Amino acid sequence: MKDKFRALVVREADGKFLKQIEMIDEIGLRYYGDKEVTETIIEVEYSGLNYKDALSASGNKGITKQYPHIPGIDLAGKIVATQSSKFKIGDEVIVTGYDMGMNHYGGFCEYATSPDKWIVPRPQSLTLKEAMIYGTSGFTAALGVLNIVEHGITPESGKILVTGATGAVGSMAVSILSKLGYEVAASTGKESEADYLKSLGANEIIDRKTLVDDPQKGLFSSRWAAAFDTVGGPSLSYILKCIAPSGIVTNCGMITSTKLETSIMPFIIRGVKLSGIAASATLMPKRLKVWEKIAGEYNIHPGEDFYDVVSLEELPEKIDLMLAGKLHRKVVVKL
Numbered sequence: 001m002k003d004k005f006r007a008l009v010v011r012e013a014d015g016k017f018l019k020q021i022e023m024i025d026e027i028g029l030r031y032y033g034d035k036e037v038t039e040t041i042i043e044v045e046y047s048g049l050n051y052k053d054a055l056s057a058s059g060n061k062g063i064t065k066q067y068p069h070i071p072g073i074d075l076a077g078k079i080v081a082t083q084s085s086k087f088k089i090g091d092e093v094i095v096t097g098y099d100m101g102m103n104h105y106g107g108f109c110e111y112a113t114s115p116d117k118w119i120v121p122r123p124q125s126l127t128l129k130e131a132m133i134y135g136t137s138g139f140t141a142a143l144g145v146l147n148i149v150e151h152g153i154t155p156e157s158g159k160i161l162v163t164g165a166t167g168a169v170g171s172m173a174v175s176i177l178s179k180l181g182y183e184v185a186a187s188t189g190k191e192s193e194a195d196y197l198k199s200l201g202a203n204e205i206i207d208r209k210t211l212v213d214d215p216q217k218g219l220f221s222s223r224w225a226a227a228f229d230t231v232g233g234p235s236l237s238y239i240l241k242c243i244a245p246s247g248i249v250t251n252c253g254m255i256t257s258t259k260l261e262t263s264i265m266p267f268i269i270r271g272v273k274l275s276g277i278a279a280s281a282t283l284m285p286k287r288l289k290v291w292e293k294i295a296g297e298y299n300i301h302p303g304e305d306f307y308d309v310v311s312l313e314e315l316p317e318k319i320d321l322m323l324a325g326k327l328h329r330k331v332v333v334k335l
């Protein structure tokens with residue numbers, strides 16, 4: 001382990017939050033507030049940028065309560081120190097979610113500490129870089145697809161709707177479902193991205209403005225066998241009412257609203273299931289299964305048009321672009 005190493009540190013000063021690259025040491029890394037962290041140390045090779053990181057880097061106390069802080073909810077690297085019986089020095093590992101990068105120093109640093117219960121061994125057929133191209137958004141997409149598959153929905157069951165299809169989660173979900181042989185209807189607000197979505201495997205493009213609920217109605221005609229919804233709110237209510245009997249809607253997001261006002265009819269007349277996704281809280285057995293799927297059957301081998309690799313020094317600018325809604329590709333950070 002180096003004596004001094006680089007970290008993206010966010011500091012609070014006069015109510016403002018400044019993010020800059022600083023040199024820190026092992027003592028600095030092991031102390032979070034007045035708590036000493038005695039866990040495994042990972043030399044981070046790659047991290048990835050998520051919206052939660054951008055919020056943490058700009059002082060959102062719903063994400064990170066205490067500053068100074070090092071964000072980065074995703075990281076992949078090699079173990080350089082551990083007292084764990086489950087891992088040894090040199091093991092290549094992945095950490096996503098839990099409290100990593102939120103209230104625990106995260107992956108925007110050359111080294112990170114982690115409790116061993118958060119650590120996933122790198123699946124054999126996935127590189128550390130590939131793991132971070134997927135990161136939490138790819139993991140969320142794969143988890144939602146697994147919910148649909150495990151519910152018994154097959155390509156023969158009918159079309160699957162994906163909402164927020166051009167987003168980080170939605171685009172991965174479209175690609176994975178298409179790879180598995182499902183017919184995909186991709187809902188988007190961006191007409192100009194129709195060709196891009198078709199290149200990912202979407203068979204039909206739906207204008208998201210047309211997913212409109214009528215609160216007076218309990219059901220609409222069946223349109224989809226299942227749906228992967230990243231948006232929530234009134235369109236989720238409409239989607240639930242359009243799912244075929246015994247179908248499933250899996251939801252990860254609340255872009256338009258945290259509230260869901262809908263009818264009980266899809267649940268008790270058609271037996272539709274609404275299944276929530278909480279990527280960061282996924283239990284370890286399921287987590288391992290999802291990473292194995294990503295490394296194998298679900299691997300879409302994202303090409304270079306899917307992501308940009310940036311240095312730690314280039315990251316603050318990318319965070320500002322993400323907050324301004326101007327980032328169009330996944331940002332992978334090479335430490």
Ligand SMILES: NC(=O)c1ccc[n+]([C@@H]2O[C@H](COP(=O)([O-])OP(=O)(O)OC[C@H]3O[C@@H](n4cnc5c(N)ncnc54)[C@H](OP(=O)(O)O)[C@@H]3O)[C@@H](O)[C@H]2O)c1
Pocket residue numbers: 051136137140163164165166167168169170187188189190208230231251252253254255256277278279280
């Ligand atoms: N629960 C979990 O574990 C978990 C994990 C990861 C992410 N999330 C959440 O899932 C959601 C999607 O994440 P993401 O990383 O894919 O986000 P993202 O990259 O920002 O994409 C979100 C997409 O939603 C669509 N959208 C934007 N504004 C909208 C609006 N007003 N109405 C309807 N659609 C709108 C856009 O797609 P179109 O233009 O193509 O419609 C946009 O590309 C976010 O809410 C995120 O916080 C949850």
